[in-house]
Amino acid sequence: xxxxxxxxxxxxxxxxxxxxxxxxxxxxxxxxxxxxxxxxxxxxxxxxxxxxxxxxxxxxxxxxxxxxxxxxxxxxxxxxxxxxxxxxxxxxxxxxxxxxxxxxxxxxxxxxxxxxxxxxxxxxxxxxxxxxxxxxxxxxxxxxxxxxxxxxxxxxxxxxxxxxxxxxxxxxxxxxxxxxxxxxxxxxxxxxxxxxxxxxxxxxxxxx
Numbered sequence: 605x606x607x608x609x610x611x612x613x614x615x616x617x618x619x620x621x622x623x624x625x626x627x628x629x630x631x632x633x634x635x636x637x638x639x640x641x642x643x644x645x646x647x648x649x650x651x652x653x654x655x656x657x658x659x660x661x662x663x664x665x666x667x668x669x670x671x672x673x674x675x676x677x678x679x680x681x682x683x684x685x686x687x688x689x690x691x692x693x694x695x696x697x698x699x700x701x702x703x704x705x706x707x708x709x710x711x712x713x714x715x716x717x718x719x720x721x722x723x724x725x726x727x728x729x730x731x732x733x734x735x736x737x738x739x740x741x742x743x744x745x746x747x748x749x750x751x752x753x754x755x756x757x758x759x760x761x762x763x764x765x766x767x768x769x770x771x772x773x774x775x776x777x778x779x780x781x782x783x784x785x786x787x788x789x790x791x792x793x794x795x796x797x798x799x800x801x802x803x804x805x806x807x808x809x810x811x812x
Contacts, residue, residue, distance in 0.1 A: 606683040606787045607633040611673075611690035616644025617772065618688040618709060618779050623651065625780035630787045633680040636673070638692055654680070660692060670698040684786055687741065688779070696743035704793060706741040707786065709779050711771055713737060713753055718746035723767040726758065734758050734767045736775045738782045740793060751782045751791060751798045 608630050610619045616635065623632055635648035640657040649655045656676055663669035669692075677685060687708040699706065712722040714737040726734045735755040742748040754774035758767060785791050785800055792799040 605629055605631050607631050607681055608684045608686060608783065608787070609633050609677050609680050609682040610635045610686045610688050611677075612637050612642055612644040612688050613639055613691040614642055614644060614689055616642065616647065616688055618775055619644050619686075620647060621776040622686065622688065622780045622783055623648070623653070625784070627780060627784045627787055630783065633682060634677075636676055638669075638673075638690070666693070667695045667697060670695045674698060674701055684783065686779075686783060693745060694741065694743075699741055699743045702741070704740065705786075707751070707782065708739055708741045708746075708748075709775055710737045710739070710746050711768070711775070712746075713755065714739065714746060714750065721764075723764040723771070726767065727762065727764060732758055734771055736771050736778065738778055740798065749793045749796050749798045751785075751800075752778050754778050 606629060610622065610632065612619050612635060619635060632653050634654040634656065635645060636655070637645055637657045638660045640659065642657065645655045645657060658673055658676060660669045663672065683705060685702050685706045712726065713735040717725050723734060733755050735753055737753045738751045739748045740751065756767070756770045756774060785802055790801045792801070
């Protein structure tokens with residue numbers, strides 16, 4: 605059984621998708637947040653999952669917060685730490701501590717559109733497709749070995765919200781699969797690419 609700790613900042617819809625997937629041999633050990641009012645904490649607690657929060661506003665530096673959060677995470681002896689809408693830029697020390705076992709989802713087809721407002725930027729750039737990327741985390745923002753990517757069309761009538769809703773549907777399918785593949789030992793990092801021994805996962809893009 606692999607212990608999985610999930611970090612969120614809001615409602616945690618991707619966290620909910622992972623929990624609801626009931627991944628074999630995965631134990632959702634805890635859901636933690638940098639906001640004590642995060643709606644996802646209530647959802648998780650109602651399902652008997654341990655929850656806790658730690659406000660970054662209480663710390664003088666990013667590193668001080670990260671060190672305190674690491675202590676909370678490590679209490680659950682995690683095999684995998686999942687960033688499911690955790691809206692914090694992580695320190696290099698945090699990334700190094702969980703190297704190879706820290707997974708994030710980003711709402712763009714990386715390496716395009718790192719950072720925020722990804723769907724509006726895709727619209728402004730005239731892109732015909734948008735999507736999401738699941739990757740292992742490194743100290744460089746929204747970089748790291750890519751596990752899976754999902755692609756959706758951008759329609760002429762779309763707003764950023766339309767794209768976001770379409771991408772979120774794909775996120776909720778890809779993220780539990782990526783966690784499942786990690787837990788099953790199917791992911792092998794080679795440089796900036798992640799090889800998946802599950803032949804059913806190739807290709808990892810999921811059009812919608």
